[in-house]
Amino acid sequence: MRRLQSHLEGRWVAGTGRVETLLNPATEEPLAEVSSEGLDRNAALEFARSKGGPALRSMSFASRGAMLRAMCEGIQAHREELIELSVANGGNTRGDAKFDIDGATFTLSAYAELGKTLGETRILVDGDGVQLGRTPRFHGQHMRVPRHGVAVHINAFNFPAWGLAEKAAVALLAGMPVLAKPATSSALVAHRIVEILVGKNALPEGALSLLLGSAGDVLAYVGPQDVVAFTGSSTTGALIRAMPAVIRNSVRVNVEADSLNAAVLGPDAEPGSETCDYFLKDVLRDMTQKAGQKCTAIRRVLVPQPFAERVRDELVDKLAAVVVGNPATDGVRMGPVATAQQHKDVREGIDALARDGRLVYGNGALKPLGAPDGKGYFVSPVLLEVEPGAAAPTVHSREVFGPVATVVPYGGRADEAAAIVSRGQGGLVSSVYSEDVAFTSDLVLGLAPFHGRVFLGSVKIAEQSPGPGTVLPTLVHGGPGRAGGGEELGGLRGLEFYMQRVALEGSRPVIDRLTGAKG
Numbered sequence: 291m292r293r294l295q296s297h298l299e300g301r302w303v304a305g306t307g308r309v310e311t312l313l314n315p316a317t318e319e320p321l322a323e324v325s326s327e328g329l330d331r332n333a334a335l336e337f338a339r340s341k342g343g344p345a346l347r348s349m350s351f352a353s354r355g356a357m358l359r360a361m362c363e364g365i366q367a368h369r370e371e372l373i374e375l376s377v378a379n380g381g382n383t384r385g386d387a388k389f390d391i392d393g394a395t396f397t398l399s400a401y402a403e404l405g406k407t408l409g410e411t412r413i414l415v416d417g418d419g420v421q422l423g424r425t426p427r428f429h430g431q432h433m434r435v436p437r438h439g440v441a442v443h444i445n446a447f448n449f450p451a452w453g454l455a456e457k458a459a460v461a462l463l464a465g466m467p468v469l470a471k472p473a474t475s476s477a478l479v480a481h482r483i484v485e486i487l488v489g490k491n492a493l494p495e496g497a498l499s500l501l502l503g504s505a506g507d508v509l510a511y512v513g514p515q516d517v518v519a520f521t522g523s524s525t526t527g528a529l530i531r532a533m534p535a536v537i538r539n540s541v542r543v544n545v546e547a548d549s550l551n552a553a554v555l556g557p558d559a560e561p562g563s564e565t566c567d568y569f570l571k572d573v574l575r576d577m578t579q580k581a582g583q584k585c586t587a588i589r590r591v592l593v594p595q596p597f598a599e600r601v602r603d604e605l606v607d608k609l610a611a612v613v614v615g616n617p618a619t620d621g622v623r624m625g626p627v628a629t630a631q632q633h634k635d636v637r638e639g640i641d642a643l644a645r646d647g648r649l650v651y652g653n654g655a656l657k658p659l660g661a662p663d664g665k666g667y668f669v670s671p672v673l674l675e676v677e678p679g680a681a682a683p684t685v686h687s688r689e690v691f692g693p694v695a696t697v698v699p700y701g702g703r704a705d706e707a708a709a710i711v712s713r714g715q716g717g718l719v720s721s722v723y724s725e726d727v728a729f730t731s732d733l734v735l736g737l738a739p740f741h742g743r744v745f746l747g748s749v750k751i752a753e754q755s756p757g758p759g760t761v762l763p764t765l766v767h768g769g770p771g772r773a774g775g776g777e778e779l780g781g782l783r784g785l786e787f788y789m790q791r792v793a794l795e796g797s798r799p800v801i802d803r804l805t806g807a808k809g
């Protein structure tokens with residue numbers, strides 16, 4: 291079987307020893323294998339620091355932006371091939387696969403444009419200067435410069451293309467080399483992307499390394515100028531934060547973890563209204579796109595109590611029309627979950643949620659279309675419902691990473707909805723669907739401290755918006771508490787993680803010369 295290789299120290303290398311097999315989750319057919327045993331991770335990090343770092347730092351933002359543009363074009367040229375790989379290795383429908391791959395190129399393109407806008411400079415001036423002394427000569431100014439380490443990027447299984455690209459785009463534009471470690475189970479797409487970029491000579495030597503298979507001891511070698519950006523479960527996030535080298539060297543760590551995203555229907559949005567239809571469309575999309583394996587997917591559906599029954603029934607009708615099966619089969623709208631472990635976790639999660647309320651659609655079991663008998667990690671969409679005012683501790687604390695959501699009736703007041711949503715202990719995104727500006731404003735202020743993003747769903751933006759589940763490169767992605775306390779993207783804001791802010795204190799003409807300011 292094909293053994294995938296890592297790209298470390300500027301060359302392709304295969305691990306030896308224990309192998310892990312990558313499967314098609316719809317058929318359980320083996321596709322490739324990887325091993326990372328025996329790879330010299332310390333040397334890989336040092337190579338990135340000593341070769342990739344200086345090469346990137348010698349480039350202006352504009353030339354790094356041009357490099358991102360070349361990466362974007364390289365991936366776009368292989369779009370069809372990558373979609374097919376994603377269908378096979380990720381259990382994705384074509385639509386799901388495009389969401390991942392086009393998301394990758396869209397983000398690279400956005401950061402390429404930002405690089406062009408920042409122009410021929412290699413530092414970022416941060417805020418206005420300040421007069422520090424009696425005369426303007428004694429001056430202070432903050433600026434940002436790229437860190438001299440390597441950015442270690444550890445990604446989750448659900449977005450192998452976007453996860454790689456969204457983190458790499460920001461780090462590379464900031465001037466830091468990247469060592470990317472995709473999740474093993476879905477690594478075919480990330481591997482092919484790096485193969486394409488290496489083949490195209492899109493980046494300087496050492497600027498982008500790829501570690502396939504287990505992370506092993508890579509985080510034992512991180513140093514004070516390195517950073518670690520992680521996406522995955524909060525359990526692994528906590529482990530990474532506690533690594534001795536991370537603590538000893540004060541390594542910057544960004545964690546993007548679990549989230550119990552909520553969608554709140556306003557009391558003005560009666561069933562049958564345009565706003566309610568829009569809300570239902572977004573809930574259905576989030577439950578079924580990528581079989582619910584999106585960190586931003588809606589897990590809790592808050593509906594004013596008088597509408598709860600009708601909204602629930604409409605959602606049940608829509609879920610009943612979703613054809614689940616092998617995504618390579620015509621007519622399939624939702625594929626399997628990604629791995630046997632995911633399948634087990636989701637089935638256990640449904641049972642746990644069902645102890646808080648009752649199943650109103652599906653129970654996880656089904657006969658998938660186009661899959662070999664007894665094979666594949668399929669789960670039916672599942673909708674649950676809790677009683678108004680029920681404590682429902684599992685609904686507000688357990689992220690079931692699959693096509694599963696729970697209807698939570700509430701009394702119709704913004705403060706009540708905000709209190710219920712905040713029981714999730716911090717999330718990536720929650721949304722409000724209402725045309726009532728006063729209700730929306732009250733709810734947004736209640737939700738904001740607990741989220742990285744709040745989506746204001748209204749018919750006025752419905753035609754233009756991709757919905758709350760889509761992460762945009764110009765807005766921040768991350769969230770407090772359970773969501774990991776991290777922040778990525780957000781245009782220029784994302785670069786801060788990879789750069790050192792330094793306060794300059796001295797003679798103004800010298801500082802102005804350094805920062806390029808016109809005096």
Ligand code: NAP
Pocket residue numbers: 444445446447448471472473474475503504505506521522523524525526527529530545546547548549584585689691718768773
């Ligand atoms: P995971 O098991 O935590 O794995 C995530 C990544 O960490 C994988 O690359 C994994 O490698 C690696 N890893 C595992 N143990 C490690 C260790 N001890 N040291 C270093 N790296 C280690 O999570 P997952 O199952 O892939 O992803 C599902 C979770 O991710 C969900 O909870 C979801 O909410 C979250 N997620 C969050 C976001 C976000 O942006 N906030 C986005 C997507 C997913 P292997 O694959 O080789 O084990």
